[in-house]
């Protein structure tokens with residue numbers, strides 16, 4: 001098919017012509033549409049207007065030169081600017097030999113002959129691969145409005161190791177975000193930490209940057225001996241037991257590989273060697289990477305536990321930092337056993353020099369209570385905004401749609417927006433397949449992901465969505481947490497999460513896939529009376545963020561719109577501390593940070609002695 005030019009009409013006076021190479025619109029084109037029109041979409045969404053159709057609203061009209069041999073559905077999709085569909089043959093494609101597993105991605109390899117006191121030499125090819133891609137999310141222009149911060153305001157004031165300072169620059173991170181500005185000094189003062197901040201606010205950097213920076217000067221002294229990878233590596237001859245200094249645990253495979261990617265960037269030109277361990281991908285390849293030496297291990301619980309149980313593969317005796325990302329999810333009883341095994345199992349370092357950190361955007365009271373049982377008594381809690389609040393940059397709109405009308409409404413909703421990365425959430429795996437098939441048959445370039453897919457299919461789906469080969473991804477809640485993909489402008493809750501299955505917490509994480517790091521985005525939800533269980537909580541979130549309440553939700557409005565949240569205060573936690581006679585605080589302040597303090601409930605970690613530590617004042 002030949003598809004050479006597309007035209008976007010922004011207004012009757014202004015017509016932007018976007019050149020597209022023969023084939024489908026490139027990711028760059030998608031980016032151009034979204035950046036220019038996000039604001040208009042947002043204000044349209046804020047008014048809770050019914051989705052505009054191209055005919056009804058000239059601001060959204062979009063014309064593309066469509067191929068003549070397309071079937072009517074394809075023709076329609078192409079005319080609206082969506083690229084061609086890509087068929088995935090699960091049998092054939094799944095049987096292909098070669099596959100770029102995320103765990104084998106290139107990372108900076110320190111060579112024995114490098115001067116240990118210096119920064120490793122540049123590797124321009126790797127640098128290009130790690131830092132120079134349109135597919136890396138970049139901060140939107142609203143980021144500074146959203147993050148008025150105290151604490152460490154500039155990277156130059158953060159006391160970063162020169163390699164880390166340079167890597168932060170290469171990542172194009174101009175300034176620390178709010179959570180980073182507080183986490184940096186918190187980590188340096190050597191305490192355990194709970195960090196709570198909105199989705200897409202840079203929590204990964206908030207733990208990676210200070211931890212890796214701290215280790216960069218000490219890698220030689222702290223890290224285990226490892227083979228010189230400048231020479232031939234034969235696993236059975238040169239392989240070593242992996243003895244990471246940092247262990248990062250997260251609930252999903254996709255999140256593990258994503259954190260691994262950010263770690264590869266931030267470890268560039270340093271001695272620190274990251275590895276990732278996650279289920280579904282070949283054990284042998286991951287084990288061989290570990291045998292080359294591993295300073296930072298990122299993984300999902302199952303595979304980490306597997307490796308812990310294998311002889312001479314993984315030892316946790318050197319671990320200095322354990323980070324639990326999406327901690328409230330991993331503290332949930334579904335994960336309890338795995339979580340305990342990791343936290344207390346094997347030969348885990350239980351000395352005083354081992355810091356524990358937990359991060360999430362949502363942290364209800366029960367989770368906070370549980371989290372404290374793993375923390376030292378003088379841990380620090382940094383909170384940016386209310387735990388579980390949704391991001392103000394997401395324009396949320398809710399439409400009443402009966403189950404029988406959802407399919408058609410989904411198609412109309414997608415077609416009424418300019419082509420951009422769109423994430424559609426449904427509640428079951430069979431529904432994912434059904435909605436994916438339906439959209440595909442409507443000529444739309446979509447793909448899908450759920451937990452019954454093989455890991456290869458899951459990685460392919462995420463890759464196709466990330467590169468915008470398939471800019472529409474249909475998913476279950478498995479993709480609700482952590483996924484950080486450039487320019488996801490629209491999240492559609494085809495099904496709202498059920499109160500007993502993720503509930504409003506999952507809603508917050510789902511809509512947080514858009515409007516990340518100072519960008520804007522839209523969340524559209526289909527509601528009907530089967531969703532009444534989540535309605536009161538949903539209304540509170542809409543009121544809190546000053547969104548319109550549609551007719552179907554009016555009955556759930558609290559009296560005088562008074563919005564209170566069970567877990568929006570740390571007062572009770574502080575009261576517990578007082579009862580226990582504790583309460584040393586390290587207070588942080590910042591416009592968005594209502595409280596951030598250190599407290600404890602006098603409980604020790606699983607197998608650690610709880611020893612009184614000296615209060616260390618942060619240096620800033």
Ligand SMILES: Nc1ncnc2c1ncn2[C@@H]1O[C@H](COP(=O)(O)OP(=O)(O)OP(=O)(O)O)[C@@H](O)[C@H]1O
Nearest residue numbers: 137139173175177199200201202203204482484517
């Ligand atoms: N200081 C910074 N300046 C600009 N961009 C940043 C900065 N720190 C992180 N980012 C980018 O912001 C994006 C979101 O970060 P991250 O995924 O860590 O968010 P998060 O708070 O963990 O979100 P979630 O709660 O959804 O997991 C990433 O693409 C990351 O590269």
